[in-house]
Amino acid sequence: IEFLLCPSKFLNMSVGFIGAGQLAHALVKGFTAAGVIAAHRITTSSPDTDLPTVTGLRKMGVNFTTSNKETTHKSDVLFLAVKPHIIPFVLDEIGPDIEDRHLIVSCAAGVTISSIEKKLLQYRATPKVIRCMTNTPVVVREGATVYATGTHAEVEDGQLLEQLMASVGFCTEVEEDLIDAVTGLSGSGPAYAFTALDALADGGVKMGLPRRLAVRLGAQALLGAAKMLLDSEQHPGQLKDNVCSPGGATIHALHFLESGGFRSLLINAVEASCIRTRELQFLADQEKISPAAIKKTTLDKVMQQPGVSDTSVGTKSRVNLFNNISGVKKP
């Protein structure tokens, strides 16, 4: 079945989310606010029904289920919105239910297209996979998203994903090898901004402003500056120069930033996040991950799902994630 790219705003298809956490919540909130898809055409599944995000999703009119298989059946575009170490279990569970129409979109940091395709090829000859890296501001439709297409994904599949993600912010296609760097920059970026905003507000409060006003002004200043840069052809350094009048207040402030190595800290941050992403990817590719790295509660619940076979958990030995499922079951 060919996907129809609808000329009007609404997409004529169903979207599913395996996982009902922060990412699913943020994307659904953005999509529904953008009007790119109706809430009743969205299904989300999670073993954990107590999450606050589950309540939020339900309130938006999304279909909620504890069955990943049900989500798969009800969707054309299927987002994998679970933690990276859960991905292989999910793929094993839903693999048999994937059909020709399905477009699998993985949002898991550090999980490669080839690892996903390798898993799905056990069940399907030409699984359509796209790897995606987005960020939480999709919730206010100001996200930053990049994606890379897999071996069997067609042009229309990329266009479809781009139509969805462009409704909630900036979206562009990249080569897969750039995605870790994007994680370090715009994936983690909002956390750098929240930290900066907290500190700027502290500065304002130190100099006499009430907290609420300080937070407001700091956020507005960052937002306005970022918008200026996005709307301008000019270099950020040029825009910075334009704000610094000779002998004025701003250039005095900038000197303090430079003296403390402000720029270097941000380069370090992007690098650290990117390196950690590659580390996690490497651990996963090695097909070994220590039990400590897998949050037991989540894994226990995954194990309880019908159709999921498991390996033992809680022993000191390592768990194979990407090999064939062993026959050992935890009592």
Add this chain to the structure above:
Amino acid sequence: VCVCMSVGFIGAGQLAHALVKGFAASGVIATHKITASSPQTNLPAATALRRMGVNLTTSNKEAVSRSDVLFLGVKPHIIPFVLDEIGPDIEERHLIVSCAAGVTISSIEKKLLQYHPAPKVIRCMSNTPVMVLEGATVYAVGTHTELEDTKLLEQLMTSVGYCTEVEEDLIDAVTGLSGSGPAYAFTAIDALADGGVKMGLPRRLAVRLGAQALLGAARMLLDSEQHPGQLKDNVASPGGATIHALHVMESGGFRSLLINAVEASCIRTRELQHLADQEKISPSAIKKTTLKKVLQQPGVTGAGVGVRTGISLFSSPSSKQKGN
């Protein structure tokens, strides 16, 4: 809603350009109802203003007579000369809005009271993102300002971003935070892009993603009731990439640098205000070219320029004229 009156700008530089660009984009006032004056009409900002349909003139007096709301968009040390020049032409209807950092309402009122019994003055601190309708503006009202005046200014400034009234004693701190804030952001985005490029991204994409990430985060905070720390927590999953990055930032005292910056900008603003209030400013602090052109304007009397003694800015105009 269109503002049904005329707006003037004394000074046709960055500030006038940014505000006019924003006002025009928001549609709050038609550009043909805006007049801007400057001794130098060939500056890039002035040219841009003309292209937007603004009436440009070299005469400050003409800007005054054509306006109801008059923005003073000149450097702080030029303000007293401008006030002396236009003082005699101020009428009942005029609302004077000073955007000059560190220049107090009382210093402006003191000057204008020589010419008018109840000059209406508002002091304003805005920032350059007004040009993309995302400015941050605060204002404090003067002694003779009425409710309609403040409503009018708020209507204008709200069309180009966030705007709120404050007590005047907070304005220096606002200068340090949102006045200078965009410069901190441009520096941060430049550095973030460097980080992205170091890890393999093409420059254009890195700049785009960095700016978009900051913009999205700021928007999230503005739209949320949650604490920035809570929003930060939500992005930092256990053992993940983000918390690793945050650790290196904290190790380097990232937060402290930003507090320092806000403080430094605020302190410098107060310093400049103090120098002005002392009614002395060294000749080197006054850009000579600008002052020469100001002194050439008809009706402006000047004190000697280029001598080593201090120059009184806020005293009555002296009768000494620099020879031409």
